[in-house]
Structure formats: structure tokens, C-alpha cells
Amino acid sequence: MLVQVLSLIALAAQAITAALAAGRRNMDWVGVCTLGFVAALGGGSLRDVLLGHYPLSWVREPYLLGLTAGAALATTFLSHVVKRMAELFLWIDAVGLVLFTISGCESALLGGATPTISVVAGLITGCFGGVLRDVLCNEIPLIFRSELYAAVSILTGTIYVVGRHLYPGASAVTLGAATVGLACRMLAIRYRWQVPTFRYSDDPPGSGGPRRD
Amino acid sequence: MLVQVLSLIALAAQAITAALAAGRRNMDWVGVCTLGFVAALGGGSLRDVLLGHYPLSWVREPYLLGLTAGAALATTFLSHVVKRMAELFLWIDAVGLVLFTISGCESALLGGATPTISVVAGLITGCFGGVLRDVLCNEIPLIFRSELYAAVSILTGTIYVVGRHLYPGASAVTLGAATVGLACRMLAIRYRWQVPTFRYSDDPPGSGGPRRD
Amino acid sequence: MLVQVLSLIALAAQAITAALAAGRRNMDWVGVCTLGFVAALGGGSLRDVLLGHYPLSWVREPYLLGLTAGAALATTFLSHVVKRMAELFLWIDAVGLVLFTISGCESALLGGATPTISVVAGLITGCFGGVLRDVLCNEIPLIFRSELYAAVSILTGTIYVVGRHLYPGASAVTLGAATVGLACRMLAIRYRWQVPTFRYSDDPPGSGGPRRD
Incomplete structure (x- = not known):
């Protein structure tokens, strides 16, 4: 029940940040609502x-649909309020x-x-709404470029899936996975933990084939 | 029957504008055909x-596939003809x-x-071929940035779905929804009606989290 | 069996080039692995x-998943090795x-x-992992802009589908289609064969509608 309410709040929060x-790209209301919907529900879809x-x-x-599009649209009127609550939204986003x-x-x-597939499914659900939003x-x-975000999702999912296998039905597993994941995400934000970056810059001068870029 | 013929013409027109x-991005024939296909059939898919x-x-x-890829490919030879018929294509696009x-x-x-889902399905069918085309x-x-386009789709879909609920089987419903939608789109083009835009430019200086951009 | 081994090698190669x-876009390991996975398995998916x-x-x-993400991740440590084998990767990519x-x-x-749909399915399998990679x-x-790549896929697929229709069960069909496709691709790389390009630059000054760009 609490989980249900928290989920709805987190969905709305993702629509709002989307x-x-x-707004940063001067989209119209159609873009605002679509982006809110895609960011919040695209991962699960x-x-x-x-x-x-x-x-x-x-x-x-x-x-x-109404919740996410509505939250996104409301943001166009309340962006000054949302701006002052940036910190809060980071928290809600981490919960989401x-x-x-x-x-x-x-x-x-x-x-x-x-x-394995279940952990991947968790990763897609948690992170790929944001990927679709960024593509649009x-x-x-x-999430391909910065911070500990997808990695937190993989960690959380792994703990949950392994836990469920060892202790089927124990709600402590959900609680444990959520707590570890949330703590990691918060520490990652505070201490600016990063996943290592791969820098590669050698385009051989006259090169070619389609798959090489 | 007329609807069927009009649909095929509109599909071809969407492939041609794609x-x-x-061509504006100097794609080769593969790109031309793929983009034509995606723009015309991507929404329904x-x-x-x-x-x-x-x-x-x-x-x-x-x-x-042949119709859309063929129309797109023919455009590479007949772009001067297509250019002179820009006005006509706006009409056909509105019909589509x-x-x-x-x-x-x-x-x-x-x-x-x-x-609700039916209206959304209509919106996706009518507008998201263009979204996929733009992403590629x-x-x-x-449609996230300009003009009354998706809004016309939502209006048309709503009239149609409500009408079908009230008068099942009445072909007047189809005609009515199409007429209102077409009129709106034409007026929107002529008078440059716009959906309101959301402008937001405050990136707090040192900010962070993945969902915040 | 040989085909199976070659397929796995080619999958790894596509993950590596992705x-x-x-790396050229300074992505982190999450981006590296995701891009490797999407490039290698996205077309088939x-x-x-x-x-x-x-x-x-x-x-x-x-x-x-492990193979492609692993190959991609290994590339971050072995990029100097991969770089020296650029020619080899072009070959493996063509085999793939x-x-x-x-x-x-x-x-x-x-x-x-x-x-027809089978040829299209072959095209999507062979080329659209790269499309998804480029979108991300x-x-x-x-492949919309350069070289004979999708065209090779269409040719290969057509030979295979027609051949299978004429001589069901003959493994010579597979061998023939693969040989012709591979030869074409190699010749295309060596002689820089291109699909014709469509250049179109007339944006009428004050123009409009959503589908027109």
C-alpha cells in the first residue's frame, strides 16, 4: 500500500523532471506531456x-496516463515551485x-x-524511461555518461533477485534491496561517485566501414 | 473504399515528405526509403x-512496403515536382x-x-510516424515544438470515440470527426495556431542527478 | 556449428566496435555495455x-548478454589492441x-x-542494431548515409529467400548467399562503392506544417 503510493509519487516526479x-528545449504542451509520459512509463513499457x-x-x-501527463502539464505553471524543491526531487527520483x-x-x-533476465528487466524498468526521454x-x-545510476539499479536488482531465490516470500528482501539501493544512490549523489569512463579518440584518418563509428 | 484510396495516397504523401x-540531410537511397517507410508506417506499427x-x-x-519505399525513392527523381506542390502536400498530410x-x-x-486508450492509439497512429522520422x-x-498537430489528432480521436459510443455503427460519426479534425488542422495552418510553449531555462549551476536534465 | 561459432565472434565484434x-563520446561503463549489447542484439530483438x-x-x-557486455567492457582495457586490428574487424563485421x-x-x-517480409526481417537483423546504436x-x-551496407543485406537476403524457395533444404543456398554477400561487401569497402545520395536543400522560406521537415 505504502509502496503503491510511493510509486505513484515517484512516477509523478519523473514526469515533472521530464x-x-x-521546457529547457522550449517544447510545447504536447511535448511536455509526451515527454512526461515517456519518462515515467517508458521504462516499464x-x-x-x-x-x-x-x-x-x-x-x-x-x-x-492522466497522472503523468497531468504532473508534466502542471509543471509548466509551477516551475518556480519545482525549482525550489530540486533537492526533494532528487530524493523522490532515487526512491523511484x-x-x-x-x-x-x-x-x-x-x-x-x-x-539474469530479471535483473535486466529491473534495469530497463528503472532506467530506460530516462533513456527514451533523452533520445526524444x-x-x-x-545514464550512459554520468553518475552511479544504472549501477545502483543493477545492484538493487541483484540483491532482490538473489534474496527472493534464497528467501521466497520474505518481505525483508524487498526492504533490504530497497534500503541498500537507496543508500548507494544517496551516497553517489553526495560524494559524486562515478562509474569509470571510457575515453577513446583515435579515428584512424581515412577509415571506413559502417560499424566503425 | 474512398477511405482506402485516400489512406494509400496519404501514406505515399508522408513517405514523400519524409x-x-x-534529402535535406544528404542521405542515400537506403536512408530515403527507410525514412519514408518509418514515417508512413511507423505510427501504426x-x-x-x-x-x-x-x-x-x-x-x-x-x-x-513497396508503396512507401517506392514513393520515397520516386521523390529523389521528382523533387522539383514535389516542391511545386508543397501546398497540396499540406492538405494531403492533414487528410492523413x-x-x-x-x-x-x-x-x-x-x-x-x-x-482513453483508443484516443491515445489514434494519436500514436496519426503522429508518431513523424516522431520516429525525426528521431532518425x-x-x-x-510535433513537440510547433503547431496544432497532435492536438488535432487528440480532438479528432475524442470526437470519434465518444461518437462511436453514443451512436455505434453510424458512419456519420466518422464523417463528423474527420470534418472537424480537418477543419481545425486547416485553420491552424492558415492562422498559425499554436499550442502554448513551456520555456524553462534555469539549470542550477552546480547541479547533478541523472533525471535532472 | 561453424556458423554458430562465427555468429558469436561476429556478435562480439559488433559489441566491440560499438x-x-x-568511447569516442566519453561514455562510462554503463554506456559502453549498453551500447555493445544494443548494437549486437538490437537488430534481432x-x-x-x-x-x-x-x-x-x-x-x-x-x-x-554476458558475451556482448563483456566484449564491450573488455574493449575499454584493450582498445590499443583493437585499434591495431581495425582491418580484421571490418572483415568480421562483414561476416556478421x-x-x-x-x-x-x-x-x-x-x-x-x-x-518480402523475410528479406525485410533479414535487413532489420543485419543492419538495425547499428541504427539503434547510432540513435543512442x-x-x-x-547506414542511411554511407557505403554499401544495407544494400548488401537486401541482396544477400533476396538470394537466400529465392534460393530457399527454389531448392528447399539445400545448404548450398546458404553458402551461395553468404559468399555473394561477403564478396559484395568486401568489394564495396575496397572500391568505396556507394548507394546514390539524395541531396535536397530547398526549404521554402516561410514554410510550415509538421510533416514538412
Whole structure:
């Protein structure tokens, strides 16, 4: 129940931060609502399309469309309020990352997926809404470039999937995975932990083939 | 029957305008054909993938591939003709927007979707071929930034879905929704109606988290 | 058996070249692994999602995730080695293009697809991993702009599908299609064969509608 409420808050928060990204690119309300919807629900939709789980969550529960598009649209009127709460949104976003990762793992496990695939399903659910948002904003996805974000999702998912295997049905597993994930994400923000970067700059002068760029 | 012919003309027109977009980016014939195909058939394909309706239209009717790729390729030889008919293409595009929206709604309703989801299905069918085209052209999707386009689709879809609910089987509903949609789109072009834009430019200096851009 | 081994090598090679693309954009390890995975397995996944064939290959065989992500990650440590083998990678990439095209055609034929759709399925399998990689790198897909790459895939697929129709079960068909495809690709690289380009630059000054760009 608490998880349900937290999930809805986190969905709205992701729609709101996506709306700000839309605003930075001077999009109109159509762009704002679409981006809010895609950022919040795109990760779970991509997971379900890849796993062939139909119907998608927002098809089953169309109010999710209203929630995310509404939160995004409200942001256009309340951006000054949102701006002052930037810190709060980072927290809510971290909660969302962890919750959506776990719900993605759970959804895959229920569908009979192997442990590896379940962790991947959690990663897609938690992080790929943001990837789709960045693609629509014509940016290289931020999670490919900075901070401990996807790594937190993989860690959370791994703890959850292994835990569920060892202690089926123990809700302590959910709580443990969520706590570790949330702590990691918070520490990563505070201490600016990064995943190592790969820098490669040698384009051989006259080179060629399609797959080489 | 007339609807069928108009649909094919509109599909070809969308492939042709996508081919021009490819030409502006100096793509080769592969890019031209792919972009034509994606712009014309991508919206319906995305709808069917999201709703889990298989097989997709162009898998059932492969001649659609030939039609769209052919129209796109022909454009490379006839771009001077196409250029002189820019006005005409705006009209055909508007007809396509309205027809594809209605066919998307209808397809979702037949699949048992709720009214809200049916309107969304119409929106995806009518507008998201263009979104995919713009993503492949490495642009922020145009419908997120300008003019009354997606809004016309939502209006048309809403009239159609509500009308079908009140008067099942009345073909006057289709005609009414199409007429209103077409009129709106034409007025929007003539009077340059816009959806309000959201401008937001405050990136707090040292800020951080992945979801914040 | 040989085909199986060659396929795995080619998958790894595509992940490696994608990792270099990630490195050129200073992505972190998350980006490197994701891009490697998407480039290597994205084409086949897109084909299966479009055709509704579930489960996807990497869901059935999760070691493919490890192979591609591992190859991509290893590249960050061994980029100097990879660089010296650029020529070799072009060869392996060409083998992959041909093999994945044929496996895509075969997969579609087994699923009961028509010949046209089977050729398209081969094209998507062989080339669209690279398209998805380029979209995530925020580039116009390279195969839309340069060299004989998608065209080789279409040629290979057509020979294979026609051959299989005429001589069902003859493994000479696979060998023939692969040989012709590989030869074409190699000649295209050596002699810099290109698909004709479409250049179009007339944006009428005050123009408008969403589909016109």
C-alpha cells in the first residue's frame, strides 16, 4: 500500500523532471506531456514489449496516463515551485529508481524469467524511461555518461533477485534491496561517485566501414 | 473504399515528405526509403507493438512496403515536382493525420481497448510516424515544438470515440470527426495556431542527478 | 556449428566496435555495455518485436548478454589492441552482416512470413542494431548515409529467400548467399562503392506544417 503510493509519487516526479527537460528545449504542451509520459512509463513499457507481457501497465490502468501527463502539464505553471524543491526531487527520483527496479524484477520473475533476465528487466524498468526521454530530447542518454545510476539499479536488482531465490516470500528482501539501493544512490549523489569512463579518440584518418563509428 | 484510396495516397504523401527530410540531410537511397517507410508506417506499427496486436499492417500487406519505399525513392527523381506542390502536400498530410487517427482509434476499439486508450492509439497512429522520422533524422520531434498537430489528432480521436459510443455503427460519426479534425488542422495552418510553449531555462549551476536534465 | 561459432565472434565484434563508438563520446561503463549489447542484439530483438516472436534471443539465452557486455567492457582495457586490428574487424563485421541477415530471413520464414517480409526481417537483423546504436549516440544512422551496407543485406537476403524457395533444404543456398554477400561487401569497402545520395536543400522560406521537415 505504502509502496503503491510511493510509486505513484515517484512516477509523478519523473514526469515533472521530464517536463523541465522539455521546457529547457522550449517544447510545447504536447511535448511536455509526451515527454512526461515517456519518462515515467517508458521504462516499464519497454520491458513489457521486450518480454512480450501484454497488456502494458498504462493500457490496464489508463489513469497512469492522466497522472503523468497531468504532473508534466502542471509543471509548466509551477516551475518556480519545482525549482525550489530540486533537492526533494532528487530524493523522490532515487526512491523511484529503487522501487521501479524492484517492481521490474518482480514482474519478470512472475513471468518466469531467469535471474539474469530479471535483473535486466529491473534495469530497463528503472532506467530506460530516462533513456527514451533523452533520445526524444536529442541527447546522448545521461545514464550512459554520468553518475552511479544504472549501477545502483543493477545492484538493487541483484540483491532482490538473489534474496527472493534464497528467501521466497520474505518481505525483508524487498526492504533490504530497497534500503541498500537507496543508500548507494544517496551516497553517489553526495560524494559524486562515478562509474569509470571510457575515453577513446583515435579515428584512424581515412577509415571506413559502417560499424566503425 | 474512398477511405482506402485516400489512406494509400496519404501514406505515399508522408513517405514523400519524409524523403525530402532525408534529402535535406544528404542521405542515400537506403536512408530515403527507410525514412519514408518509418514515417508512413511507423505510427501504426508502434501502436500495434504497444497494444500487442500482431501481425503488423505491413507484415499482413507487404505491398505497403513497396508503396512507401517506392514513393520515397520516386521523390529523389521528382523533387522539383514535389516542391511545386508543397501546398497540396499540406492538405494531403492533414487528410492523413485525420484518417490515420480515426483508423488507430477504430483498431484499438476493435481490440477491446478503453476509450482513453483508443484516443491515445489514434494519436500514436496519426503522429508518431513523424516522431520516429525525426528521431532518425537526429532532431527533436517537430510535433513537440510547433503547431496544432497532435492536438488535432487528440480532438479528432475524442470526437470519434465518444461518437462511436453514443451512436455505434453510424458512419456519420466518422464523417463528423474527420470534418472537424480537418477543419481545425486547416485553420491552424492558415492562422498559425499554436499550442502554448513551456520555456524553462534555469539549470542550477552546480547541479547533478541523472533525471535532472 | 561453424556458423554458430562465427555468429558469436561476429556478435562480439559488433559489441566491440560499438564500445569504441561509446568511447569516442566519453561514455562510462554503463554506456559502453549498453551500447555493445544494443548494437549486437538490437537488430534481432527489433525484428522479433515487430514480428511478435517471443521470447527474444537474449531472453532465451542470457549468456548473450554476458558475451556482448563483456566484449564491450573488455574493449575499454584493450582498445590499443583493437585499434591495431581495425582491418580484421571490418572483415568480421562483414561476416556478421551476412550471417545475421541470413539468420533473420530464416527466422522469419520459419515463422511463416512471406518472402518480402523475410528479406525485410533479414535487413532489420543485419543492419538495425547499428541504427539503434547510432540513435543512442545521437547521430544520424550511418547506414542511411554511407557505403554499401544495407544494400548488401537486401541482396544477400533476396538470394537466400529465392534460393530457399527454389531448392528447399539445400545448404548450398546458404553458402551461395553468404559468399555473394561477403564478396559484395568486401568489394564495396575496397572500391568505396556507394548507394546514390539524395541531396535536397530547398526549404521554402516561410514554410510550415509538421510533416514538412
